[in-house]
Amino acid sequence: MASLQDIGMSAAINILSALSFLVAFALLRLQPINDRVYFPKWYLKGIRGSPTKSGGLVKNVVNLDLKTYIKFLNWMPAALNMPEPELTEHAGLDSTAFMRIYLLGLKIFIPITLLAFVVLVPVNWTGNTLERIKDLTFSNIDKLSISNVPPGSNRFWAHLLMSYVFSYWTCYVLYYEYKTIASLRLRYLASENRRPDQFTVLVKNVPPDPDESVSEHVEHFFCVNHPDHYLMHHVVYNANNLAKLVAKKKSLQNWLVYYQNKHERHPTKKPTTKTGLWGLWGSRVDAVGYYTAEISKLNQEENAERERVASDPTATVPAAFVSFKTRWGAAVCAQTQQSSNPTIWLTEWAPQPRDVFWDNLAIPYVELSVRRLLMAICLFLLTFFFMIPIAFVQSLANIEGIMKVLPFLKPLIEKKVVKSVIQGFLPGIVLKIFLILLPTILMTMSRIEGFTSLSSLERRSAEKYHLFILVNVFLGSIVTGTAFQQLEKFINEPSTEFTKTIGVSIPMKATFFMTYVMVDGWAGVAAEILRLVPLVMFHLKNTFLVKTEEDREQAMDPGCLDFATSEPRIQLYFLIGLVYSVITPVLLPFIVVFFAFSYMVFRHQIINVYDQKYESAAAFWPQVHKRVITGLIISQLLLMGLFSTKGVAKSTLLLIAQPIMTFWFHRLCKGRFETAFMKLPLQEAMVKDTLEKATEPNLNLRAYLKDAYVHPVFKGGELERPVAIDEEENSPLVATKRNSYRSSRHDSDASSEVGV
């Protein structure tokens, strides 16, 4: 086991690397040329313009104002300064709620850390067991852990009591956090302006009718069954072909703009291009004329396809977005069962238009059920047997294999250095590639499961990723051997024995997890702020590919909070913290530092960088809550396993109430708050309807909703702008407040950072 010195060394290395990332970030972000990498959010909001429009060339690339370099950490207070309500307005409730996960970590672990250091560390330190056992090597860290308490000692009462206190505190914080988020969500939904999804319900599994088209059938059904509330509907077209044509046209239009710009700059020289692949082959023609002709040809094709889709009854899928005259009507329809056959006319809240996952709207009920079964089996196999294909690939990807397939590399490979590098790194690289691909694999699996919105796809993937991390990272680190071997053990050993095995090995793995927290948590988060990949990609694109201003806009990759991968990783820290809170309290400060540092970094990213693809109004919180509870119960069970080996079997009986109470607490919270994330209460809907009727009696809702749920390709090939934001701009109250913040912030940013 690693000693205190080893841990100190590791800490020093990781802190240094984190610091170097931060310094690099501080330097890079001050360069105007990187402005679009580090502040894309403000560009997207239309507040910052491209720096190329003003000032000289050098000034636009490098920041020469030395003053600004001195205060290179001043982004930190800036990130923390924005109050929460403004953050919600600026980036949406999803981002705010995501920040509150880190805050939750701080709220749970700071008091636990203090209490553990006051009570448990002295109790452990004076246990003096390890010193008495001569043939055992131990470190100072072990002397602070539960291992230092002699078996059967009365000191374990302190641990038992603290375990209850920690569990109680965690539940207490979780409860109030759930409550806060639920009320934040309701307030957010209530304060929102009119949005199409408030009036709209997604109807799936429209039954086929021999006499009517899908559109007529939907109209008749809702006219009959919701006569006072039904307003209109959009059928969903199967527009794959059209989407391809639109994408092709868009690329041609970009080229046209590029050549037109070129021609304008050099009016004497007519730009030419070749007609073949990528402009490299074929006969040389006049570029502007060629592209204009191509586009008009494509326009005709597109119009024909558009007409075909609109008129061909087989081009519609049996699903529709049905809109109602009032929010009340939509709430009613979304929450009730329409037909006596519960597999047809399924209704649910329509996702935001930008959140719709169009491909999955037309899956029949039984097929959906089969898909979910298959994916559940796949997930099981992936979680427990993923090492088998990896080991297979690793066995292929050795020196002999490479030499066989690519014999011309033989002289190179036979060099000793290269050989050892391949032998040492290749297996690791294969595993790493798999781990990088994993989120994509999981997302694909979720897509196959047939969820209809991006947000639900992400939540589902997060669930899968959490299971994978739990089994393969957490359990895998504690119990040696593959997940499959663990599974075998779990089946063939008594369940108590399994818990004991893990419980006993936990204290020994404390230093490993300390190092893990430092590498993955500290240095990893610091790397996140540097945005190395987007930085490199942006400059590559900017140099080689950017032809028009629009291209530059697209080369800018703001990214977003990737819930599907980030959240399960945070959950791992919750789990580690909860497990070690009683066993090895010295680990806790590392967790606290992780949460604090991440909070700061991601708050900065949310304010300045990320652009969320959708807004689900914190719909993910029930999952976050559930996973922290899962972690808590796991920690309680493992503590029971550990205690039962410590000669205090009776206290194990006292501990058994803990998981039961925690599970009950989970049920209580679920009943108390979860519906707030699923359903819109009729009372809220009615209040908004009444208010709207009073303030805008002449609103033409039909016109407002006309194009809301049209497949993006029918909107002339442009991806729609989020409507909510456009709406916000028109609301004087909100806009004033934000605009004033924006301009002041922009001014201060501009003066302090870019020096314009």
Next chain:
Amino acid sequence: MASLQDIGMSAAINILSALSFLVAFALLRLQPINDRVYFPKWYLKGIRGSPTKSGGLVKNVVNLDLKTYIKFLNWMPAALNMPEPELTEHAGLDSTAFMRIYLLGLKIFIPITLLAFVVLVPVNWTGNTLERIKDLTFSNIDKLSISNVPPGSNRFWAHLLMSYVFSYWTCYVLYYEYKTIASLRLRYLASENRRPDQFTVLVKNVPPDPDESVSEHVEHFFCVNHPDHYLMHHVVYNANNLAKLVAKKKSLQNWLVYYQNKHERHPTKKPTTKTGLWGLWGSRVDAVGYYTAEISKLNQEENAERERVASDPTATVPAAFVSFKTRWGAAVCAQTQQSSNPTIWLTEWAPQPRDVFWDNLAIPYVELSVRRLLMAICLFLLTFFFMIPIAFVQSLANIEGIMKVLPFLKPLIEKKVVKSVIQGFLPGIVLKIFLILLPTILMTMSRIEGFTSLSSLERRSAEKYHLFILVNVFLGSIVTGTAFQQLEKFINEPSTEFTKTIGVSIPMKATFFMTYVMVDGWAGVAAEILRLVPLVMFHLKNTFLVKTEEDREQAMDPGCLDFATSEPRIQLYFLIGLVYSVITPVLLPFIVVFFAFSYMVFRHQIINVYDQKYESAAAFWPQVHKRVITGLIISQLLLMGLFSTKGVAKSTLLLIAQPIMTFWFHRLCKGRFETAFMKLPLQEAMVKDTLEKATEPNLNLRAYLKDAYVHPVFKGGELERPVAIDEEENSPLVATKRNSYRSSRHDSDASSEVGV
């Protein structure tokens, strides 16, 4: 293990006792004096009158028509004759659906039995393993079971295949049965006449309001949030005191009628009574005058209390029955969330007025949650540790204990015969008393859990009882030792080991279960038709207590299908049948006979005896389905355990898909059908509303609903008559059909049985 002869002997005894029950029943039911015991249903329907009204005394007590004795089994075809739709009209859908549980058993097990006898019995018989092992005693029955197949034999493929075939067949039958019941339910609900609960929603957890009473608060809330649909509401009064007064008055009224009758018969002698307890002490007064005075006094008290309850705001509980103008409005309200706080304004379908369990309407949300947790823990303790208090009582109730407490019994007890009887029977009696009390205990637990309707209370109790039977009867018979010891084993052994232990001992217990089926299933069901306890009770009451015609009406105890205890017992037969279908197919015919015989007996009882307390329209079917699936999965797991000890470990891998597929099938069915038992689809509601609007445009719904959900005590002390039946009488179409059936049936009954 019992040999074929032993089983034959046991079968003979049980068949004889079943036959003697049937003969006794055939004789007793023909006596007019027992008419109210064996045909109470027809009295309650008002079709049969009391036999005392016509004919001589002897003819009214004993049936002298010898012809009728010859055809003493003619109730059997009569019971099977009534077609299912008429049975539903006669006794309600609950009874029909309950009969379909037995039919389900027949549908599942008859084909399985045939197939097993054609395929598995020959395979087992020719296995010849047991004969080769010399030092093993075995019976012919064992030679027909899987034990006779040598380990590692290829013959096991037959069992494996059959296991899949049986599982598939069970699921197939279950699926179509679920589908049938769901459509029966929907048709039943659709064909029903207007009923108050169709328009009414039960609103619980009305939040307190400082300015308004509960009634005003409810009215305002629903006027605002369901403006187009809200009609009226009934608040729920806390009427415990009033109920007591009403009960007292009723008893006094009975006495008054009794004395008035007495006086009429002997006009010369004025009946007197004593004013003290039970008319045994105190001064002698004129009875009629005394009771008239007492009743008028009580009337005043009752009126005062009635006024107090109606005017005192603290006498209302925070719950209400809210009625809507249309079924659509009620369906919407019952299925949606009203308030942003999901623990207040909870809405659910109102139970039928006669189904309401009034005591549980006012439990706050968190208290409900705590109660459920406590009851879950109690259920666990009861299931696994119930032997501890019983053993304690048994240890007290021995010879020495009795002699200590009741020393005067000493000479009696010291006689050898008495002593051995006490020692032999007392412990058994203590256990038996517990088992008789068990359903009451479980029902009390369900009441504490706070369900608001009798039907849900019964369903919940059935769930608990099923668990108890599963653990203590099924597992308890297979694995020796108490449930607690099993639990210990289960925790301390690997889970596979536990399955193996049980799997191995299953074939050895086949004869035990055969005897069990015969004793509990055959003879027990035959005893049910004799109705020994109601018979004795009726004659006792009739002789000593009956004073008025009304009393006689009440002395008649029709009983009802007790879902909470009967259904879990049937499930045990499903479980035994499924478990042994592959292992010891000879057991299957016993199960088939049980299902067929029970079907006949209970069909007769439903037609002639039982009077259901409520009608839930087969709302229990999802539970029945779930428990059969549970039994199926248990049987599959046990087969896996058995196979893994038979040297065919590879086939265990093939078997693992079975429980997974079955579980998935359960999920599929749940999604496909369960909502039909939970929610009323809007389409159905709309159809009924539209129809009603067309046929009865001037309906005064407010007047119709006026008294529907008033606490029974506010209806002048009478328990309300089920409204549905009264309604039915008014509908000419249905009534004609039934009345014609009734009269013809009554005629034939009367002529063939009573001989009038």
